[in-house]
Structures are given as structure tokens and as C-alpha cells.
Amino acid sequence: MHGTDRRPEAIPAFAGSRIDRVDHVRTNPDLLAASFADPAARLLLLDGLEPVERDGHLVLEPLAPDARVDDHVLLGIDPAERPIFARLVTDLGPGLLPTARSRSIADLVPADEVALYGTARSLVHWHARHRFCSVCGAGTVPVKAGWSRKCGDCGAEHFPRTDPVVIMLAEHRGRVLMGRQHGWPEGRYSALAGFVEPGETIEEAVAREMFEEAGVLVHSVRYVMSQPWPFPSSLMIACIAQADDDTLTLDATEIDHAFWCDAQGVRAALAEEEGAPFIAPPPMAVARHLLAHWLADVAPADASA
Ligand SMILES: [Zn+2]
Numbered sequence: 001m002h003g004t005d006r007r008p009e010a011i012p013a014f015a016g017s018r019i020d021r022v023d024h025v026r027t028n029p030d031l032l033a034a035s036f037a038d039p040a041a042r043l044l045l046l047d048g049l050e051p052v053e054r055d056g057h058l059v060l061e062p063l064a065p066d067a068r069v070d071d072h073v074l075l076g077i078d079p080a081e082r083p084i085f086a087r088l089v090t091d092l093g094p095g096l097l098p099t100a101r102s103r104s105i106a107d108l109v110p111a112d113e114v115a116l117y118g119t120a121r122s123l124v125h126w127h128a129r130h131r132f133c134s135v136c137g138a139g140t141v142p143v144k145a146g147w148s149r150k151c152g153d154c155g156a157e158h159f160p161r162t163d164p165v166v167i168m169l170a171e172h173r174g175r176v177l178m179g180r181q182h183g184w185p186e187g188r189y190s191a192l193a194g195f196v197e198p199g200e201t202i203e204e205a206v207a208r209e210m211f212e213e214a215g216v217l218v219h220s221v222r223y224v225m226s227q228p229w230p231f232p233s234s235l236m237i238a239c240i241a242q243a244d245d246d247t248l249t250l251d252a253t254e255i256d257h258a259f260w261c262d263a264q265g266v267r268a269a270l271a272e273e274e275g276a277p278f279i280a281p282p283p284m285a286v287a288r289h290l291l292a293h294w295l296a297d298v299a300p301a302d303a304s305a
Contacts, residue, residue: 012227012236013106013284014118019076019084026074026145035083036069043067044075044086044120051105051117058105058113060084073123073146075116086120088127088142098231106284118230123147125232126160134158165234166205167193167287169294170216172243172260176294177214178278179250179258189269189278190287191238192255206239214258215249218242224293227286238290263299266291 025031035041042060045052052059063072063085072085102121106114123146130149133140138153149158169191170177178189194209196202203221210218218241227236246260261269261277268276270292281287 011111012225012286012289013111013114014228014230015115015226016111017115017119018079018112019116019119020078021076022074025083026147032069032074032145035074035077036063036067036072036085038083040081041083041085042078043072044084044116046086046089046120046124048089049092049121049125050099050101051109051121053105053108057109058117069145070142073120073127073142075119075123078116079112084116086124086146088124088146090128090131092125092128102231103284115228118228122162122228122230122233123160125230129232130158161233162228163234164196164202164205164237165193165229166196166202166209166237166239167191167290168206168210168218168221168239168241169290170210170214170218170241170243171294172246174298175246175260175262176240176266176291177210177216177243177248177258178261179214180256180278181254182256184256185279187279188281189258189261190281190285191290192258193236193287196237202237202239206241210241210243213251213254215247215251217244219244224290225286227289229286236286238286238293240290240294263295266295267299270295 025035041063043063045059045061071088073088075084075086078084105117127142131140133151133154133156135156136151136154138151140149140151140158143150147160179192180189192209192213196205206221207218210216220242222240224238224240226238229236248258250258265277269278269280280291
């Protein structure tokens, strides 16, 4: 419902997809061939894993006459009824971390296009890094329009990863815990975060990470929102939890500094006021939306977000 909303403060980056994922086409070779042959079909142009933008939109091109469907992933059907494909590549270039260019796309094109780029980026990356079977080591090939890979030897099927990450605020008597990692820009603080491990619920991961990183025991974990984060394939799960007390025991290897911040300080940081107690995460980050959500909850009368 936010798909056409261009305001970066409306939703976190990479959320807001308006693509119809057409699972029935992926699994039907005739329908897939027809989509690929559709004159309306478009290739989402990528430069390696990087986005390509022109005049405020991602660049979509007609498919090349000699293009093969097997070298492409069908991202889905866009609101203009166009089948949108991305080309699979094996050379990803040097870096996998988010570059300035891949981050800045969130400010340059509409939210649903940012989401389309994120989907393509995660999938193209996954294909390039899963060319061999993790069961027997033989080569794998894309199947289901690029939404899985199949081993040519043992037949095992492998699916694209989505790695859940919890990102959370601990709340204690009207204040929330803000932390910063080593090497972050001076003054930048955010919510603490960590990967969900096998065998854990979201609630258990929130409690474990909060205790490991800050020594804070929490309860009453509440889910707030989520965000696909395609570097390479995380799903950020934003939560708020209640802290038993406000004593901090920081894990110095992970956390540079942390402190409890009241609503006034969070409001000042989000408004980027001079003298604010910290520099808030950018609008593309779900942490900023989590802070705004908390602020609207605890101080609805004067919450600017
Ligand atoms: Zn195999």
C-alpha cells in the first residue's frame, strides 16, 4: 500500500514491492517461455550487483534477441503488466558489502523500484555463490525461473537464502538502549542487532543478543516491522523488548558504547537537532523506523515522526 510513496521516511528501504511474483509461471515452462517472449518483457539492468538508475527510475531494457531464458530469473510481473527479468552473472566483482551506489538508490527511485532492485540483487548474488551442490559437489543449474537450483548429479534442490536478523530496542522506564559498533561514524548510534540462530524463536534471539551484547535481560518481546536487506540476503526483524533493569555489561568486542536515551533525546536525534544525544540511522534503515515507532508510542502527542 506504500508502493508508490517516494518519501524515504514512509517505509524502510527495500520494502514496498509491487511485483506480482507469479509462482504459477515459475513452475510452468510454457508460461515462462511465453513471458520471456512477451514483447513487453523487460530486463532489469544491473552493473554486476549494482543498480543502474536514469531519470529517477531503474533502467529496464527490452530483452536481447539472443537472450536465453535459462540465464535469467523472472522477478515477476510489474504494475504495468510487464514480465521483469534479471540476468544471472557469475562475476560479482570485488565486494559484497553495500556500496555507496547501492545504498543511494533508495533516495533516487520510487520505493517499489528499490524493492525490485533488492530482490534482484539478493537472487543474482545467491545464484553466483551456489553453483555447486552442497550435498555432492556437482554443478547445479537454475530451475523454476531462477527461484531454485537443482543438482545435475544427485538431484538435490537448493533454494535462495533469507537470513533472519533481529534488530531491537530494549526499553526501561521511558528510555531505550542505543548502541554503536566500533568504526561507525562519530556520534552514530542505532538499535542492537544479530542473526537468529538455528533452533531459536525471534523472541529468544532478541533476548540472547541483548544479553550477549549489553548484559541486559529482556522480556515481553514485541514485533514491530521487518525489512529485506539485500547485502546479501538478510531479513531485518525489528522488535521492542522490556528490560528487567538498566545495568549495562557491554561486550567490548562488538559494542563500542551504549547508553539509555529518553524520548526527548530520540526525538532530537530523529529531527537531526543540534545538540541531539546521537546521530540517528539514515531513513533507509529499519532502525530509524523502529525509533520513530517507539517515539510515537511513548509520546504520541508530540512525536514528529
Ligand atoms: Zn548434488
